[in-house]
Amino acid sequence: GGGGWMMRRQKDLLKWLISCWVCSELILSCISDIGTHDLRKKDGICLAGVGTGMDFPMACKRTEVNIVHLEENSVEWRREKVRQAVIHAWEGYERSAWGKDEVLPVTGEGVDNFGGVGTTILDSVGTLYLLGLSEQYERARNWVRDELDWSAVGDVVIFETVIRALGGLVSTYELTRDRVFLYRAEELALLLAPAFDTPTGIPFQRCFLNVSVCYFRDEYASALLAEAGSLQLELRALDFHSNNEEIHRIRLMADHVLDVIHDKTTPDMNGIPPAKVNVNSGEFVTNYVTLGAPSDSYFEYLAKLWIQGDFQETKYQSRYVAWVEGMLKKMLHVSEAGDTFVFERAGDAVVTKMDHFTCYIPGVLAITVDYLDLSIHGRRIFEELAVNITRTCHLMYSKSPSGLAGEHIRIHRDRWVISGGYELRPEAIEAFFYLWRRTKEDKYREWAWEVFEKIEQFCRAPYGYSTVLHSRARHPRQDNVMHSFVIAETFKYLYLIFSDDDVLPLDTYVFNTEAHPLRIRPEIPWGEST
Numbered sequence: 396g397g398g399g400w401m402m403r404r405q406k407d408l409l410k411w412l413i414s415c416w417v418c419s420e421l422i423l424s425c426i427s428d429i430g431t432h433d434l435r436k437k438d439g440i441c442l443a444g445v446g447t448g449m450d451f452p453m454a455c456k457r458t459e460v461n462i463v464h465l466e467e468n469s470v471e472w473r474r475e476k477v478r479q480a481v482i483h484a485w486e487g488y489e490r491s492a493w494g495k496d497e498v499l500p501v502t503g504e505g506v507d508n509f510g511g512v513g514t515t516i517l518d519s520v521g522t523l524y525l526l527g528l529s530e531q532y533e534r535a536r537n538w539v540r541d542e543l544d545w546s547a548v549g550d551v552v553i554f555e556t557v558i559r560a561l562g563g564l565v566s567t568y569e570l571t572r573d574r575v576f577l578y579r580a581e582e583l584a585l586l587l588a589p590a591f592d593t594p595t596g597i598p599f600q601r602c603f604l605n606v607s608v609c610y611f612r613d614e615y616a617s618a619l620l621a622e623a624g625s626l627q628l629e630l631r632a633l634d635f636h637s638n639n640e641e642i643h644r645i646r647l648m649a650d651h652v653l654d655v656i657h658d659k660t661t662p663d664m665n666g667i668p669p670a671k672v673n674v675n676s677g678e679f680v681t682n683y684v685t686l687g688a689p690s691d692s693y694f695e696y697l698a699k700l701w702i703q704g705d706f707q708e709t710k711y712q713s714r715y716v717a718w719v720e721g722m723l724k725k726m727l728h729v730s731e732a733g734d735t736f737v738f739e740r741a742g743d744a745v746v747t748k749m750d751h752f753t754c755y756i757p758g759v760l761a762i763t764v765d766y767l768d769l770s771i772h773g774r775r776i777f778e779e780l781a782v783n784i785t786r787t788c789h790l791m792y793s794k795s796p797s798g799l800a801g802e803h804i805r806i807h808r809d810r811w812v813i814s815g816g817y818e819l820r821p822e823a824i825e826a827f828f829y830l831w832r833r834t835k836e837d838k839y840r841e842w843a844w845e846v847f848e849k850i851e852q853f854c855r856a857p858y859g860y861s862t863v864l865h866s867r868a869r870h871p872r873q874d875n876v877m878h879s880f881v882i883a884e885t886f887k888y889l890y891l892i893f894s895d896d897d898v899l900p901l902d903t904y905v906f907n908t909e910a911h912p913l914r915i916r917p918e919i920p921w922g923e924s925t
């Protein structure tokens with residue numbers, strides 16, 4: 396009767412529920428196999444793919460479902476969180492600013508603030524590849540192949556174009572061996588040639604790329620040290636891969652710039668030339684001396700050129716060591732509280748200001764110390780310096796009411812004044828990453844994670860991540876800017892600090908100032924051991 400039928404129905408229902416449960420468990424275990432397991436074990440495969448010239452490795456094709464199966468706050472979980480932040484930033488750009496230089500992350504518009512070269516695409520494409528975001532990568536790559544139109548590119552800053560666009564293209568070529576990137580990099584480099592057409596060879600600051608007209612913004616025809624001195628890693632890498640005499644000539648011109656600056660650097664400058672140089676005479680036109688903006692990456696490149704050339708070019712080594720010694724002698728200050736600062740100078744006067752930018756210094760020290768011929772004492776100085784400056788970089792965040800650093804700090808009798816907003820800059824995280832790789836001390840991962848959490852709290856916006864005004868405020872306001880270096884650098888270093896060491900190993904790659912990995916000794920055929 397009806398009761399029996401009910402019983403049967405209930406049994407069926409129970410069976411159905413059990414089979415559903417078994418099924419879902421099976422599905423879940425499958426997902427976690429290709430999910431969690433992939434994240435931990437197959438990262439190796441994913442990155443073995445990087446630089447081997449294979450197609451986009453299948454193991455890299457992971458989906459967002461992974462995060463569900465990861466233990467909260469585990470290293471894998473944090474890495475995946477960073478990866479999802481990249482997805483969010485990239486999708487905001489793709490959705491509302493595709494092909495433009497940058498996205499306005501609050502309002503969702505695109506802006507061409509770098510001449511209209513699609514800067515965010517060129518700057519991000521290597522990171523998309525590295526993070527296994529295959530579909531996003533394919534779309535970016537196809538844009539580079541099909542849509543990038545040099546004839547539509549207007550007024551560009553040479554330095555920014557080299558570190559972001561050219562650096563992104565050459566690096567992605569080295570990672571993927573996809574010749575699309577090489578050809579595009581060659582085209583761009585050739586367009587840059589007129590920039591070096593000055594009496595000293597120190598390049599113009601800006602050019603209209605489409606009409607080859609170059610110029611200076613300021614009437615004194617002066618170049619900033621970082622702008623003149625951070626073009627070489629990228630052009631050298633390209634020259635290694637190109638069989639093009641004109642590109643070789645451009646590369647030599649860029650190398651020559653460093654010799655011009657070096658020749659004008661007198662012994663009283665202690666290896667640290669002032670921040671501005673006249674391009675007609677090569678004379679310095681300021682007495683302002685800093686390792687931060689606008690000089691920073693000039694110093695970074697002296698060290699990294701030495702690394703890129705496999706530590707063979709002793710002229711770069713000695714120029715690098717000279718500025719570190721000059722810094723120790725003239726720029727470094729240890730407060731009564733024991734904090735280490737890299738200050739600036741206006742002539743003989745010390746300016747008690749330290750830029751967030753200077754946080755690139757610890758990384759440079761960390762990746763060179765083993766290759767210098769140092770006494771035990773000298774080695775200790777280098778190592779302690781790296782550790783102590785990194786600690787100050789951490790304090791720039793932890794002492795700030797918002798938990799985000801400003802553009803710089805000023806120190807008045809041991810009192811810290813945090814100035815400016817947080818521009819989503821990478822340098823402190825960069826320092827944490829290099830120190831993590833070197834020391835394996837957990838605190839560096841923790842510090843990086845703290846910054847990431849603050850970025851999520853204050854910078855996340857509808858179309859990406861926004862810079863904030865006034866880091867000193869407890870709840871800083873968003874400023875509607877997402878620099879292209881957010882994906883290229885800030886999130887890349889965050890991703891790497893939560894990855895294994897064989898993901899972009901530091902004995903194979905040196906990062907340009909925009910965090911684009913370039914091969915050390917690129918002339919060695921890929922696949923062979925370096």
Ligand code: DMJ
Binds near residue numbers: 692821909910
């Ligand atoms: C980046 O474009 C580069 O790191 C450059 O060297 C300095 N400024 C930004 C990041 O802060």
